[in-house]
Amino acid sequence: MGFSKDHLLARLQELQIDYSKYEHPPVLTVEEQAKYVSSSEGALSKNLFLKDKKNRYYIVSAMTDTKVDMKVLSQRLGLGKGGIRMAPEEALSELLQVSLGCVTPFAVVNESARDVSLLLDQKFKNQALCIFHPLSNDVSVSLNTLGLDKFLQSIGRDSVYIDLEANPVVGRDQPPDLAVYVPSNSVVVPEFPTKTASIQTASKNVSAEKTKPVASAKPSKLAGNVKSAVEDSALLVFKNPEKFVEEILDKTTALLLSEGKGENVTALAETFRKRLTSEFTHLAVMYKNTAYSQGFYAGTQSQPKRP
Amino acid sequence: MEVDKKEEIASESSEEQVVNPWEVSAKDGGKIDYDKLIDQFGCQRLDESLIDRVERLTSRQPHVFLRRGVFFAHRDFDLVLDAYERGDKFYLYTGRGPSSEALHLGHLIPFMFTKYLQEAFKVPLVIQLTDDEKCMWKNLSVEESQRLARENAKDIIACGFDVTKTFIFSDFDYVGGAFYKNMVKVAKCVTLNKAMGIFGFSGEDHIGKLSFPPVQAVPSFPSSFPHLFPGKDKLRCLIPCAIDQDPYFRMTRDVAPRLGYSKPALIESSFFPALQGENGKMSASDPNSAIYVTDTAKDIKNKINRYAFSGGQDSIEKHREIGANLEVDIPVKYLSFFLEDDAELEHIKKEYGEGRMLTGEVKKRLTEVLTGMVERHRMARAAVTDEMVDAFMAVRPLPNMFE
Numbered sequence: 001m002g003f004s005k006d007h008l009l010a011r012l013q014e015l016q017i018d019y020s021k022y023e024h025p026p027v028l029t030v031e032e033q034a035k036y037v038s039s040s041e042g043a044l045s046k047n048l049f050l051k052d053k054k055n056r057y058y059i060v061s062a063m064t065d066t067k068v069d070m071k072v073l074s075q076r077l078g079l080g081k082g083g084i085r086m087a088p089e090e091a092l093s094e095l096l097q098v099s100l101g102c103v104t105p106f107a108v109v110n111e112s113a114r115d116v117s118l119l120l121d122q123k124f125k126n127q128a129l130c131i132f133h134p135l136s137n138d139v140s141v142s143l144n145t146l147g148l149d150k151f152l153q154s155i156g157r158d159s160v161y162i163d164l165e166a167n168p169v170v171g172r173d174q175p176p177d178l179a180v181y182v183p184s185n186s187v188v189v190p191e192f193p194t195k196t197a198s199i200q201t202a203s204k205n206v207s208a209e210k211t212k213p214v215a216s217a218k219p220s221k222l223a224g225n226v227k228s229a230v231e232d233s234a235l236l237v238f239k240n241p242e243k244f245v246e247e248i249l250d251k252t253t254a255l256l257l258s259e260g261k262g263e264n265v266t267a268l269a270e271t272f273r274k275r276l277t278s279e280f281t282h283l284a285v286m287y288k289n290t291a292y293s294q295g296f297y298a299g300t301q302s303q304p305k306r307p
Numbered sequence: 308m309e310v311d312k313k314e315e316i317a318s319e320s321s322e323e324q325v326v327n328p329w330e331v332s333a334k335d336g337g338k339i340d341y342d343k344l345i346d347q348f349g350c351q352r353l354d355e356s357l358i359d360r361v362e363r364l365t366s367r368q369p370h371v372f373l374r375r376g377v378f379f380a381h382r383d384f385d386l387v388l389d390a391y392e393r394g395d396k397f398y399l400y401t402g403r404g405p406s407s408e409a410l411h412l413g414h415l416i417p418f419m420f421t422k423y424l425q426e427a428f429k430v431p432l433v434i435q436l437t438d439d440e441k442c443m444w445k446n447l448s449v450e451e452s453q454r455l456a457r458e459n460a461k462d463i464i465a466c467g468f469d470v471t472k473t474f475i476f477s478d479f480d481y482v483g484g485a486f487y488k489n490m491v492k493v494a495k496c497v498t499l500n501k502a503m504g505i506f507g508f509s510g511e512d513h514i515g516k517l518s519f520p521p522v523q524a525v526p527s528f529p530s531s532f533p534h535l536f537p538g539k540d541k542l543r544c545l546i547p548c549a550i551d552q553d554p555y556f557r558m559t560r561d562v563a564p565r566l567g568y569s570k571p572a573l574i575e576s577s578f579f580p581a582l583q584g585e586n587g588k589m590s591a592s593d594p595n596s597a598i599y600v601t602d603t604a605k606d607i608k609n610k611i612n613r614y615a616f617s618g619g620q621d622s623i624e625k626h627r628e629i630g631a632n633l634e635v636d637i638p639v640k641y642l643s644f645f646l647e648d649d650a651e652l653e654h655i656k657k658e659y660g661e662g663r664m665l666t667g668e669v670k671k672r673l674t675e676v677l678t679g680m681v682e683r684h685r686m687a688r689a690a691v692t693d694e695m696v697d698a699f700m701a702v703r704p705l706p707n708m709f710e
Contacts, residue, residue, distance in 0.1 A: 082603075238690040278647075279683070281426070282467045286687050289470045293695035296703075 003097070003109050005136040011109070012134075012143075017150055019143040020129075026138040028101035030064050033131075033140060042129030042142035045121075047103035049096065051087035052079050055186035057095060057113075061105045061132070062121035066164050075170045078179035091189045097135075104133040105148060109155055115185040118152075119178070120145075122161040188235060237283070238290040248280060326551050327507065329444075331578060338585045341379065341550075341577060348553050350380045350575065357381070360388055365427035372420050372576065375643045380550060382560070383572035387545050391428065396709050397543040398536070399424055400526045400571070402435035403463065405455040406445050410462050411597035412677070413579035413589055415684070416644070418466040420576070421547045431472045431535065431708035434463060435526050439478040443515040453479055460696050462600060465687035468699075472708045474535060475699045478522055485533045489525040489566075494518065496562040505554050524559040527571035534702050543569050550575040580640055584616035600685065604678045611638065611674050619659075619666035630662035631669075638669045645676050 012019055024036035030046050037044065048060040048068065058077075062068055074084040092098060095116060096107035108118050124130045129142040149159040160181055170176045236243045252272065259271055324334045326344055333339045345352060353373070362369050372378050387397050401421045403414070425432050436459060438452040447455070456477040463475065482490070499517070502508055508517055527544045529536035536542055546556060553575065560570040581589040581596040589597045595614045598607055618636025620626035633639055633656060646652050655672065658664035 235690050282683070282687065285467045285469055286465075286690050289464070289468075289695055289698075290690060290692075292470045293692065293698040296698040296701065297694045
């Protein structure tokens with residue numbers, strides 16, 4: 001499991017970093033947090049956990065009144081417009097090992113977050129004290145940025161402060177100024193197969209915009225996360241027999257529920273064959289390819305048999 | 308082997324249509340005349356009887372591209388089917404020139420069709436990535452063209468090829484050994500004058516270009532792949548490709564008998580139109596001329612709505628009266644490529660052509676179909692790891708290739 005808040009606070013003490021601790025009921029938003037921790041204690045922060053299309057993750061920690069324009073940020077990182085979005089919930093728990101409402105610069109203390117890029121608002125530097133959650137949303141901690149820098153250094157990280165409100169031109173002769181902070185490694189976050197995106201190429205009933213929820217009692221995700229969630233789970237579907245079977249049953253039952261009303265069973269069976277054969281064959285081929293590739297790789301690594 | 312923009316070949320401008328591996332342009336900026344092309348090249352039309360034969364031999368519905376005449380021409384496909392019926396198998400050969408990372412739907416077409424052929428006939432496949440060609444023609448560095456080849460390989464694999472029956476290779480990796488020996492044999496049979504005549508080379512072109520055609524020719528010969536087809540020198544080869552690649556294989560078919568090899572058979576497709584219409588050119592520098600496999604659902608919807616050339620009339624009243632011009636309408640054209648259901652396509656053509664259905668509806672349906680395709684491709688692409696690429700590209704035997 002990840003670092004606990006006590007662990008973290010103990011570490012701050014070890015490093016002789018001054019901080020003040022405020023306990024309060026769990027808060028999920030900055031507004032709620034502001035009720036319990038007044039601005040006299042320090043500058044509150046808003047913390048965004050973001051992901052780009054190539055599975056690279058970022059924490060952006062800013063003053064609450066700093067305007068963070070995602071489109072501009074995306075361009076400055078060299079990801080084009082709209083190349084960055086909020087990371088899905090699983091990534092929060094898998095990579096940052098914190099719960100909702102708890103994104104904080106401190107989360108990078110976890111090994112699992114080693115490839116997450118941390119971008120800090122340079123306006124923090126003008127504040128005497130800044131407030132962050134120490135890995136738990138029922139506590140807030142205020143400290144000076146020097147303290148935060150010291151902590152980050154202790155885990156081998158450089159503090160990166162940027163002007164989040166800047167909007168520099170990005171073009172052929174003006175390379176994206178933040179591109180250097182894009183992580184060199186992407187991370188795959190395994191996902192629970194809620195499968196809200198039921199992708200039926202031939203289905204007449206699914207419109208392009210709305211993703212038809214799979215007809216089971218699973219909660220649907222935020223639309224923005226669906227695409228990245230689907231891509232991440234793609235890897236598991238092709239590797240794991242259970243997920244593979246689940247994907248097949250999800251698609252079949254979805255089709256059954258959308259087409260099955262009043263159809264006679266023989267006609268329904270025909271429809272199934274017609275609509276699902278090619279898609280499932282494609283799925284199966286990718287499954288086979290994945291298994292073969294894993295075996296092939298294992299073969300290259302295996303020791304020759306002892307005589 | 309994609310259609311690329313013209314480089315520096317001197318061509319008869321808008322007098323005649325020009326179709327070769329480096330240029331495709333219609334007469335007077337109009338449409339390509341495929342009948343004339345078939346005449347000019349000397350290949351055959353793929354007629355109904357051949358399609359029926361395919362259905363019989365494979366016990367499944369022929370691929371949508373066959374039913375809709377996307378793959379419309381061939382050389383010796385009938386002979387390949389004759390041999391297949393007798394129990395003599397064949398192998399497939401197709402390829403891609405990896406000039407860019409961004410693949411659009413037009414690029415996928417030959418691969419989608421080849422995948423169907425592999426599954427339907429249960430035959431092996433070699434895929435050539437001509438990184439050397441792009442290095443020479445597009446002036447890319449060797450490293451960049453190799454990198455693009457690997458990236459493109461991932462999208463190709465995502466089309467659903469079976470790793471136990473598919474060998475992907477890049478020229479920079481594979482040329483040598485038996486492959487190179489065949490290249491030299493072919494090169495000896497083609498004079499400089501002939502090459503200049505077929506490919507339009509001139510004294511200004513560097514010698515790399517002149518020596519390239521054998522590279523694309525020899526995958527047609529099974530002896531180029533001793534690890535795959537040992538002792539099977541008479542194995543036939545079928546090449547699915549776009550019709551602009553025909554010159555390479557005319558040359559190959561000319562040379563083959565002189566080397567004691569079977570002539571490769573071809574099955575050829577027409578060109579995939581740009582969003583802006585038949586006369587537009589799909590170009591990597593204009594992202595709005597095509598739908599890319601990296602486009603989001605939103606991108607696809609926008610591109611179709613804003614840029615897909617419509618054959619609908621200017622006003623609703625006029626449209627309801629005259630109906631749409633199906634000849635130039637891009638959404639209907641695209642649907643004829645990608646909408647599997649024949650009945651639904653007919654219905655749309657009838658309703659739209661007679662003015663009862665509006666452009667918006669057709670575009671909406673197209674957006675659905677394309678979004679589904681692109682999403683499915685993206686999911687499969689996400690599952691392609693570097694290990695998988697290595698496995699596909701490893702020089703290894705394929706013991707189950709005909710199963």
